[in-house]
Amino acid sequence: MIYHPLGRTGVQVSCLCLGTMLFGKDTGEEAAAAVYHRCREAGVNFFDTADVYNQGRSEEILGRLIKEEREEIILVSKVCFPTGPDVNASGLSRRHIRSAVEASLRRLHTDHLDLYFLHNYDPKTPIEEPLRALDDLVHQGKILYPAVSNWAAWQTMKGLGIAAREGLSRFECLQPMYNLVKRQAEVELLPLAESEGLGVMTYNPLGGGLLSGKYGVSSKPQHGRLIDNPMYEKRYGNPVNFEIAESFCAHAQERGVHPASLALAWVMSHPAVTAPVMGARNLD
Template identity: 50%
Template sequence: MKYNRLGNSGLQVSSLCFGTMTFGDGSDEAMSQKVYAACRDKGINFFDCANVYAGGKSEEILGRLIKDHREEVVVATKGYYPMSDDVNGRGASRFHLTKALEASLNRLGTDYVDVYYIHHFDENTPLEETLSTLNDFVRQGKVLYLGLSNFAAWQIMKAIAICDKMGFAPISCIEPMYSLLKRQCESEILPLAIDQGLGVFSYSPLGGGYLTGKYLDKKGQGRFETSKMYQKRYEAETNLKTVRKFTDFAKDNDYNPVTLAIAWAASNPGITAPIVGARNLEQLSPVLDAVDFDMTDELWATIADFALAPAQPTDRSEE
C-alpha cells in the first residue's frame, strides 16, 4: 500500500480510502466486518463515513470495528444533512453542527474524529459561522482536521480565505465527485487543491457502478436502476457512449473494469485517494487490485479520450 500526506498536514493516509456507506445498508454487520478486515489486511488505514449513512448505522458499525485499534486508523465523518424532521435539524449552523458532531461521536464510540467534513455548502448559513464552529471543534480536541464535501471551487477558496483571515484551523481536504463520467473537477477544483495543498478524496470513481458495465444490458438490478438520483446524475447520452467504449476496451485488453476505473481516477496527480466501496468480498477484490495496477501516462490518456474533457475555466483556449 502506498501512503500519501493528507494535504499539508503530517498525517499519512492510504492511497485508497474505504467508504462505509454500505455498512448497515447492503452489508450486514458480519459482512461489514469481513470487508473491513480485508481492507485492513491490504493496508487501508482511512475509512470515510457520514452521519446520514444507513440512518446512523454505518457509524455505529464502524465504531465497533475500530474499537480495539482506534489509534491505528483515520476516521472521517460528515455533518449537514438532516437526521430528524426538526426545522433546525440540518445545515451548517453552529446549532446543528454541534449536535450532529456529538451524535456522530456517540455512534462511533470515540471522543474524536480525525477528519470532519461539511457535507454540503449551506447557502442559508454565513460561512464564517460554520468555520468558527469547526475551529471550536478543533480547539476542543473533538476534530483533528477539517474538510469540505461537494463544495464548488469558489466556495472552497472562500472558506480558505476566511480561515486565513480569522486565524481559524485550516481546511485540510476536500471531497469532490470524480470519475471518467464526471470530470468537472479537473477544470478548477483539482488545480485549486494542488495550489493550496489540499488533500483530495474523490468519490464515485465507478460512476455509481455504471463503469462496471453491469447496467448496460441488465434492468431492474442495483441502485442505478432504482435510484432517481443516480439516473439523473448520469442520464446524458454521452455517458452511455463512454461506458461502452470503456468496457469494450477493458474486455479487449483483459482488464477488470472496476480495477481500471479506480486506478484511472487514482492516477490523477490532484487525487490523494479515491473513496471506494463494496457490499461484499466478491465486490471488494477488484477494488483492492487497483492498489497494484500500473497506470501509465499513455494508458491514462487513452482512457481519458473515451469521455468529454471538461471546459477550461477561461475562454483563452489559444493560450
C-alpha cells in the same frame, strides 16, 4: 499498500479509502465486518462515513469495528444533511454542528474525528459560522482537521481566505465527485487543491457502478443502482453515459484489464488525488 500524505497535514493515509455508506442498509453487520477486515489486511487505514448514512447505523457499525485499533485508523465523518424531522437537524449552523459531532462521536465510540467534513454547502448560513464552529472543535480536540465535500471552488476558496484572515483552522481536504464520466472537478477543484496543498478524497470513482463492467447500451440490466435509485439514475442515466461505459469496458477488456480496476486506476493517476473512496456491499 501505498500511503500518501494528506495535503500538508503530515498524516499518511492509504491510497484507497473505504466508504461505508452501505453499512447498515445493503451491508449488514457480518458482511461489513468481513469487508472491514479484508481492507485492514490489505493495509487500508482510511475509513469514511457520515451521520446521515442510514440514520447513523453506518457510524455505529464502523465504530464497533474500529474500537480495538482506533489509533491506527484515519476516521472521517460529515455533517450537513438532515438527520431528523426537527427544523434545526440539518445545515451548518454552530448549533447543529455542535450536536451532530457529539452524536457522531457517541456512535463511533471515539473521542475525536481525524477529518470532519461539511457534507454540503449551506446557502442559509454565512461561511464564518461553520468555520468558527469547526475551529472551536479543533481546539477542544474533538476534530483534528476540517474539510469540505460538494463545495464549489469559489466557496472553498472563500472559506480558505476567511480562515487565513481570522486565524481559524482551515480546510485541509476536499471531497468532490470524480470519475471518467464526471470530470468537472478537473476544471477548478483539483487545480485548487494542488495550489493550496489540500488533500483530495474523490467519491463515485466507478460512476455509481456505471464503469464496473455491468452497464452498456447492449447490456443494461433490469435492476441495479443506476436503474432503481433516483439520485443515481438522474446522475448517470443519460443514454450517452451508457455509450461511454460500453466503449470504456471494451477498451479495458481488449487490454485484459477489469473495467473497475482501470476506472479506479485512472482516478488514482491524477496527481491531485490523495485517495478515492470505494464502497463495497460485500466481498464478492
